[in-house]
Amino acid sequence: DIEFDLDPRFLNTKYECLRPTPLKPKYNQSLVExxxxxxxxxxxxxxxxxxxxxxxxxxxxxxxxxxxxxxxxARKIIGVGPKIGNHIKEFLxxxxxxxAEEILASExxxxxxxxxxxxxxxxKTALKWYRKGYKSIRECMRDxxxxxxxxxxxxxxxxxxxxxxxxxxxxxxGILDTIIKSIYSDCIITPVGGYRRGKEFNGDLxxxxxxxxxxxxxxxxxxxxEKLMDxxxxxxxxxxxRNKKDTSSELLSSHRxxxxxLDKCFCAFIQPSTQICRQVDLIIAPYSQYSTAVLxxxxxxxxxxxxxxxxxxxxxxxxxxxxLFLNVIPKRQVHVTSEREIFNILGIPWVEPExxxx
Ligand code: CTP
Ligand code: MN
Ligand code: MN
Numbered sequence: 001d002i003e004f005d006l007d008p009r010f011l012n013t014k015y016e017c018l019r020p021t022p023l024k025p026k027y028n029q030s031l032v033e034x035x036x037x038x039x040x041x042x043x044x045x046x047x048x049x050x051x052x053x054x055x056x057x058x059x060x061x062x063x064x065x066x067x068x069x070x071x072x073x074a075r076k077i078i079g080v081g082p083k084i085g086n087h088i089k090e091f092l093x094x095x096x097x098x099x100a101e102e103i104l105a106s107e108x109x110x111x112x113x114x115x116x117x118x119x120x121x122x123x124k125t126a127l128k129w130y131r132k133g134y135k136s137i138r139e140c141m142r143d144x145x146x147x148x149x150x151x152x153x154x155x156x157x158x159x160x161x162x163x164x165x166x167x168x169x170x171x172x173x174g175i176l177d178t179i180i181k182s183i184y185s186d187c188i189i190t191p192v193g194g195y196r197r198g199k200e201f202n203g204d205l206x207x208x209x210x211x212x213x214x215x216x217x218x219x220x221x222x223x224x225x226e227k228l229m230d231x232x233x234x235x236x237x238x239x240x241x242r243n244k245k246d247t248s249s250e251l252l253s254s255h256r257x258x259x260x261x262l263d264k265c266f267c268a269f270i271q272p273s274t275q276i277c278r279q280v281d282l283i284i285a286p287y288s289q290y291s292t293a294v295l296x297x298x299x300x301x302x303x304x305x306x307x308x309x310x311x312x313x314x315x316x317x318x319x320x321x322x323x324l325f326l327n328v329i330p331k332r333q334v335h336v337t338s339e340r341e342i343f344n345i346l347g348i349p350w351v352e353p354e355x356x357x358x
Pocket of ligand 3 (some may be wrong): 206
């Protein structure tokens with residue numbers, strides 16, 4: 001019987017970071033796709049808690065090593081409660097989930113789904129536009145109250161919808177490498193995000209850049225962005241933030257889900273070979289924060305969330321893109337220099353980036 005195959009420590013856990021999750025699970029694929037529809041619809045309705053419980057169940061199914069065969073089996077998985085269990089039961093008898101089918105067929109869902117894909121648009125703005133009766137991106141563009149960034153997002157929508165192959169990304173990485181190293185040859189450039197997790201097609205490119213000299217790293221964002229503007233690669237700055245380098249206190253504040261305080265620029269970047277505008281997220285990390293920044297920006301979002309929760313609840317530590325801290329008074333930083341060291345200190349078995357796809 002299958003449940004005896006499961007190592008409860010590493011498979012059946014509420015912490016996604018304790019188990020490997022491949023990019024393309026072999027089992028339960030169509031079930032996962034249908035549950036993802038419900039999860040996304042909850043997200044679009046602003047029901048974040050409900051969406052989160054779907055994400056936990058979906059992640060568990062993605063890592064599950066067999067096709068689920070019964071309701072009872074499903075309910076043994078941590079994260080599958082009666083609600084989601086019933087959807088699985090429906091799926092086992094009808095090969096679909098009625099609620100997911102209804103959602104997919106609804107005009108509201110289809111419209112909100114498109115609007116929420118616009119850069120800078122969350123569920124609230126999407127809902128606002130929907131309530132104004134807009135049905136298409138074109139109609140949103142005529143809204144008289146657009147912010148600068150919303151207008152830009154709408155204008156870039158077509159380009160940003162086009163996924164990048166790994167070859168497209170390698171082209172961009174080549175350009176970044178040449179340009180950044182022409183400023184300081186000792187820069188360290190690490191692709192993160194979905195690309196590092198092995199995704200075949202990516203919506204954007206995320207890159208962490210660092211330099212061994214603190215003073216150089218402090219001013220790196222400005223230098224790189226200026227150079228990218230001069231060379232004509234950077235068309236728009238979608239988001240730009242440089243943060244005060246006041247060290248200690250700032251690093252320790254760690255609100256969940258609030259963006260970290262690393263210098264960053266989200267760029268609309270022209271890809272030379274196609275002339276398509278691509279989103280490139282540049283993140284600058286001081287050398288001492290490099291490994292936690294790379295870990296924090298590799299994702300997936302669910303993997304990161306579970307890592308931080310595990311650190312906090314099971315280890316009394318705080319993990320952010322800025323570092324690993326002991327939650328004693330006063331807080332104490334644990335110096336780390338690699339991802340592996342972070343996993344070791346947290347007591348989590350090493351998970352390859354390609355297996356962080358929960
Ligand atoms: N991230 C973060 N803070 C943000 C945005 C992103 O910490 N404000 C982290 C998340 O852990 C995320 C990773 O950086 O997983 C990359 O972000 P993003 O590009 O949004 O997601 P990807 O996983 O790369 O997926 P996609 O292919 O959609 O880009
Ligand atoms: Mn990304
Ligand atoms: Mn990104």
